[in-house]
Amino acid sequence: MRFPWRPLALCCSAPGRRASSSSVPEGIQSFVPASSTIDAHALEQLQAFLSRATRLFVVTGAGLSTESGIPDYRSEGVGLYARTDRRPMQYAEYIRSAKSRQRYWARNYMGWPQFSSHQPNSAHLALQQWEEQGKVHWLVTQNVDALHSKAGHQGLTELHGCAHRVLCLGCGAVSPREDLQKRFKALNPSWGAQAGGVAPDGDVFIEDEQVLHFRVPSCKDCGGILKPEVTFFGDTVNRRTVQFVHERLAESDAVLVAGSSLQVYSGYRFLLAAAEQKIPVAILNIGSTRADHLAEFRVSARCGEVLSVIQPH
Numbered sequence: 001m002r003f004p005w006r007p008l009a010l011c012c013s014a015p016g017r018r019a020s021s022s023s024v025p026e027g028i029q030s031f032v033p034a035s036s037t038i039d040a041h042a043l044e045q046l047q048a049f050l051s052r053a054t055r056l057f058v059v060t061g062a063g064l065s066t067e068s069g070i071p072d073y074r075s076e077g078v079g080l081y082a083r084t085d086r087r088p089m090q091y092a093e094y095i096r097s098a099k100s101r102q103r104y105w106a107r108n109y110m111g112w113p114q115f116s117s118h119q120p121n122s123a124h125l126a127l128q129q130w131e132e133q134g135k136v137h138w139l140v141t142q143n144v145d146a147l148h149s150k151a152g153h154q155g156l157t158e159l160h161g162c163a164h165r166v167l168c169l170g171c172g173a174v175s176p177r178e179d180l181q182k183r184f185k186a187l188n189p190s191w192g193a194q195a196g197g198v199a200p201d202g203d204v205f206i207e208d209e210q211v212l213h214f215r216v217p218s219c220k221d222c223g224g225i226l227k228p229e230v231t232f233f234g235d236t237v238n239r240r241t242v243q244f245v246h247e248r249l250a251e252s253d254a255v256l257v258a259g260s261s262l263q264v265y266s267g268y269r270f271l272l273a274a275a276e277q278k279i280p281v282a283i284l285n286i287g288s289t290r291a292d293h294l295a296e297f298r299v300s301a302r303c304g305e306v307l308s309v310i311q312p313h
């Protein structure tokens with residue numbers, strides 16, 4: 001049976017949750033891909049799947065944060081790739097070109113107040129509750145927005161790093177991104193531009209002319225190049241981190257993918273490993289994913305609305 005998703009969400013909303021489960025604020029909706037119906041059978045399947053799991057391994061991606069107002073790259077029609085010709089910063093270009101770094105930071109600086117203010121939504125909060133209840137063994141996210149840690153999630157690997165931290169490429173020191181914002185402000189007191197939109201990595205759109213006047217600080221200790229502690233495209237994920245996540249996966253008895261199309265191999269590899277170890281997989285994502293053939297089933301719906309109504313026992 002198929003029926004419209006909204007009435008279902010309204011009739012099943014769990015009272016007493018910390019966040020509103022069914023309402024997506026105006027303006028934020030524009031980043032969430034269309035999903036008008038949900039397969040009720042698939043929802044029941046997911047409920048049963050999660051109830052059976054005792055050590056759940058969760059993989060999350062950009063689709064989990066769209067309901068917090070952060071656009072993703074790949075969603076049909078609303079993702080950044082569909083709406084603009086902008087592409088994310090490449091690692092090699094960042095390292096090679098001071099101009100590219102200047103452009104990157106100028107945009108990042110403008111986007112930071114908005115990007116850093118995003119709050120976890122009902123999906124992040126539901127997963128955190130499941131962790132508290134002992135259902136979730138480990139969570140690995142491809143997101144760099146810190147929303148899982150803002151929700152209080154403990155057993156967490158940020159596979160692609162976190163935009164709230166800054167790494168010195170010279171001495172390896174890690175510092176809060178917020179501190180760098182203050183240094184930017186001090187170095188560029190009269191610099192200003194109108195930001196036109198924020199990408200998943202905190203990037204925004206600014207005229208080239210304005211970028212030329214933006215001053216970028218280097219590491220206070222060694223003068224080295226600063227970089228967000230985020231895996232850029234073309235960069236590789238730390239091997240020890242990958243090994244660590246593989247170990248957590250091997251301790252798990254079920255895998256839930258939430259809000260990721262798994263197009264990037266760094267996340268997809270854990271689904272391959274799960275299949276090899278015969279760990280059952282369920283996928284919750286609007287649109288198809290690279291791992292559909294590895295999953296027992298897939299639910300195509302908004303993460304926040306589904307996760308906040310499911311009660312895994």
Ligand SMILES: [Zn+2]
Binds near residue numbers: 170223
């Ligand atoms: Zn340094």
